[in-house]
Amino acid sequence: MSESRDYDVIIVGAGPAGMTAAMYAGRSMLKTVVLERGASGGELLNTEIIEDYPGFEHIEGWELAQKFESHAKKFGAEFQQETVITLEKMPDGAFQATTDSGTIYRSKVAIITSGGTPIKLGVPGEIEYAGKGVSYCAICDGAFFRGHTIAVIGGGDAAVEEADFLTRYAEKVYLIHRRDEFRASKILQKRLFENPKIEVIWNTLVDEVQADAQGLVHNLVLRDANTHETRNLAATGIFIFIGFRPNTGIIEGHADHDEMGYLRTDMNMETSIKGLFAAGDVRVQLTRQVTTAAGDGTTAAIAAEKYLAAMRSPSDEPVISGSGGYAV
Ligand SMILES: Cc1cc2nc3c(=O)[nH]c(=O)nc-3n(C[C@H](O)[C@H](O)[C@H](O)COP(=O)(O)OP(=O)(O)OC[C@H]3O[C@@H](n4cnc5c(N)ncnc54)[C@H](O)[C@@H]3O)c2cc1C
Numbered sequence: 001m002s003e004s005r006d007y008d009v010i011i012v013g014a015g016p017a018g019m020t021a022a023m024y025a026g027r028s029m030l031k032t033v034v035l036e037r038g039a040s041g042g043e044l045l046n047t048e049i050i051e052d053y054p055g056f057e058h059i060e061g062w063e064l065a066q067k068f069e070s071h072a073k074k075f076g077a078e079f080q081q082e083t084v085i086t087l088e089k090m091p092d093g094a095f096q097a098t099t100d101s102g103t104i105y106r107s108k109v110a111i112i113t114s115g116g117t118p119i120k121l122g123v124p125g126e127i128e129y130a131g132k133g134v135s136y137c138a139i140c141d142g143a144f145f146r147g148h149t150i151a152v153i154g155g156g157d158a159a160v161e162e163a164d165f166l167t168r169y170a171e172k173v174y175l176i177h178r179r180d181e182f183r184a185s186k187i188l189q190k191r192l193f194e195n196p197k198i199e200v201i202w203n204t205l206v207d208e209v210q211a212d213a214q215g216l217v218h219n220l221v222l223r224d225a226n227t228h229e230t231r232n233l234a235a236t237g238i239f240i241f242i243g244f245r246p247n248t249g250i251i252e253g254h255a256d257h258d259e260m261g262y263l264r265t266d267m268n269m270e271t272s273i274k275g276l277f278a279a280g281d282v283r284v285q286l287t288r289q290v291t292t293a294a295g296d297g298t299t300a301a302i303a304a305e306k307y308l309a310a311m312r313s314p315s316d317e318p319v320i321s322g323s324g325g326y327a328v
Contacts, residue, residue: 013115017113041066111297136240162241270307279300
């Protein structure tokens with residue numbers, strides 16, 4: 001028979017959103033478990049240097065991850081290395097997370113902070129040189145490419161917008177697209193075509209990312225989509241924007257989401273399933289950063305605590321005051 005464990009709050013994912021939520025839930029004296037399939041940190045572990053988390057002008061991703069984790073543990077949150085297979089709301093109103101070890105975790109509320117995954121090109125050199133010239137985040141890594149010649153891959157809004165953004169730093173930006181027209185909105189395209197630092201390379205695929213003796217990207221092998229001829233392009237950075245997939249497959253039952261699968265929440269981070277909150281990269285929002293994930297995690301944990309308080313005394317309105325003056 002599978003083992004079953006009971007908590008006030010289950011948090012799925014130990015990225016910045018999950019660990020911040022865990023810290024606040026712990027501080028609220030809630031019995032909290034964080035279920036994480038890998039090491040704590042989420043995308044922080046794929047980020048060499050963070051320079052835009054307030055209070056830390058320069059910190060390595062793994063180090064910030066460790067600080068988040070120990071801070072959450074200090075307030076009593078429990079961390080379990082578990083891959084959640086399904087998260088469902090049961091007929092009795094409890095949430096149940098079933099993991100691949102066969103353990104069942106039950107709780108009164110749940111917070112999903114499972115993030116998302118940038119879609120990979122799947123070419124040699126891409127994974128090997130991630131953080132050494134290969135990036136999936138312009139806001140995060142753009143400043144490392146001041147004065148460089150770089151390539152952006154993709155043809156949707158993200159690729160076109162970020163190519164334009166990256167010219168703040170890079171001397172030259174090649175936008176490489178496998179087709180002969182963009183999917184991006186016309187206004188973004190107009191801005192792109194007017195930018196003298198950008199050159200579009202149409203009908204072209206990337207076959208390989210190559211690095212120099214120091215392991216830093218210095219060349220891309222390109223292939224013409226029609227003639228299949230290959231050629232080299234000297235570039236010290238490659239930014240890949242061919243899509244991002246939210247990790248929401250575990251939710252059983254319908255939770256409202258956008259066309260890409262990002263979860264829709266209200267201002268308290270509650271999803272369309274009562275008592276299920278979502279925070280960080282997994283939800284519909286303007287930008288995806290460590291700061292926004294931490295902010296979402298804060299709101300989700302405090303809203304979850306309010307939700308539990310209202311369950312204990314149903315006469316209380318589970319309304320969160322807009323004053324921001326709620327003390328935890
Ligand atoms: C290459 C790169 C560089 C970046 N650089 C910066 C930067 O410099 N500054 C900045 O502010 N932001 C940066 N970002 C963005 C930032 O890392 C993310 O916005 C942030 O990590 C989102 O936090 P999160 O907790 O929502 O999700 P994530 O960090 O993605 O964490 C989600 C966690 O959930 C876990 N998980 C998923 N599914 C399951 C499951 N079924 N069971 C158990 N666990 C599960 C995952 O293993 C992961 O640990 C970068 C992103 C990338 C990809």
